[in-house]
Amino acid sequence: MKTCKKCNLPETYETIVFNENGCNICVGTNKYKNIDWAENKKKLLNLVNKYKSQKGYDCIIPFSGGKDSTFQVHYAVKELKLKPLVVRFNHGFLRPKINSNTERFLKKIGVDFIDFSPNWKIVRFLMEESFRRKGDFCWHCHTGIFAYPLRLAVSFNVPLVIYGEPQSFHSQYYNVDEFEKENIEKFEMLRTLGISAEDMVGMVNERQDEKISLRDLEPFSFPDEKEFIEKKILPINLGNYIKWDVKSQVEIIKDLYGWETDELEGVPDELNPYGSKIECFMQGTRDYIKYLKRGFSRITQNSSQLINDGVISIEQAKKITEANEGQIPPSLDIFLDFINMDKKDFYEICESMEVYPHKRDKKKNYKISKKTSDFDKWFKVK
Missing domain, CATH: 3.40.50 (Rossmann fold)
Known part of the structure; x- marks a missing residue:
């Protein structure tokens, strides 16, 4: 798949358009910084x-x-x-x-x-x-x-x-x-x-x-x-109306209210320093479905944002994403039990919705991502 030369988002990312400056997503991020x-x-x-x-x-x-x-x-x-x-x-x-x-x-x-x-x-x-x-x-x-x-x-x-x-x-x-x-x-x-x-x-x-x-x-x-x-x-x-600075905002709520970040299933900690999407224990499965349909997940999304913020380089981002994208989340079993669906149906549905030119490699031996420390406390039907 083609990817943005500046932020590494792929061509299957929703609403993306590549241009000489990278893509409309990273150009928009830079434009946001210059608002009055x-x-x-x-x-x-x-x-x-x-x-x-x-x-x-x-x-x-x-x-x-x-x-x-x-x-x-x-x-x-x-x-x-x-x-x-x-x-x-x-x-x-x-x-x-x-x-x-x-x-x-x-x-x-x-x-x-x-x-x-x-x-x-x-x-x-x-x-x-x-x-x-x-x-x-x-x-x-x-x-x-x-x-x-x-x-x-x-x-x-x-x-x-x-x-x-x-x-x-x-x-x-x-x-x-x-x-x-x-x-x-x-x-x-x-x-x-x-x-x-x-x-x-x-x-x-x-x-x-x-x-x-x-x-x-x-x-x-x-x-x-x-x-x-x-x-x-x-x-x-x-x-x-106000400049949305996640890093400083997280520091404020940590200092004043003791707000704590958490692990995010399937995402290396270094790619989620501010605690994005930690509310829901189905997030790992949601991100995995995105990978199955579009060939990328939260790992690529977060690393792209960190590139635009100057926290990591595109080379670092590519190395991390290549090592971690596509891992199977433990929460998938919880999700399938909840809606009473087997894995065969699950993968057939996701495959039917693949976004061109992404095609999942069915022969690849995908790893299972590690369980988060609170996994055993998540609600399970069985």
Whole structure:
């Protein structure tokens, strides 16, 4: 496969376009560094001043307990002086250290917190169906973490919703200097995998004996658009208004709240120094599926970002990725047990969704990545 001469991302990376300067992804990263952040900060302050309330909540902040959402809450409370309602859509696979980080952080900072867990049976159906249809089992998570806080914003009449990273950090659906809006168009384009809630109900009911209804999928569905507009719900990305510096942000939450990073299944520690994607114990399997479909995984993605940040060279990145890409995660067995699927079906589904020109070498003897230290604490069906 062709790869970017500067950041090493492959041609199967979503939205990538190669150019004389490398690719549009690494060019966008460099462009982000040159935005007028003082001016954007003024826009943020003017915006939040309009939404500060004398009663109830000033804003809603979607929260996972990871590094970004922890910093979002910190910044909103300590820098913007807002009173937030912090909302976690619990996808069902949170790791022990994230839960302890969350408990410690919430007690130290002092905010109201809603922790919502969707129906576990419904989640299982959704995971199986979205994997079979799209090779991505995270439909319930993609939709729920965005839809559920927005539904609360409508119900509680709290118009301002503060997310963290813009989509432009990871793809070029948007320009890095563009103020993204979490509206229904973006939700349908990026969150639903092209499967509406109505379609999902029909798909699940074709396969499962236990039937579901559209009512069961309300937590995963965008709010009523008319009501959303009438109540002037405004979801923003904090990273559009302040320079998103992950290294310094992680240092802040570590120093102030004792936030701790963790291992990431299948990824060498040196490629994940700031604790990206450590919330979910299915992350290793999700990354492995990306490798099966596109020929790269989190290892290549993280190393590419570290190249752009000047932490490692492209030669170092290539050496690490060649030694580690394609390893089989121990969490794969947990995932397959959960959706009641055998490995033959799993690999056939992934193979049917390979992105040209990637083709997995079936004759290669792939290693199994080491178990993380908390593996035995992960929920298992069997």
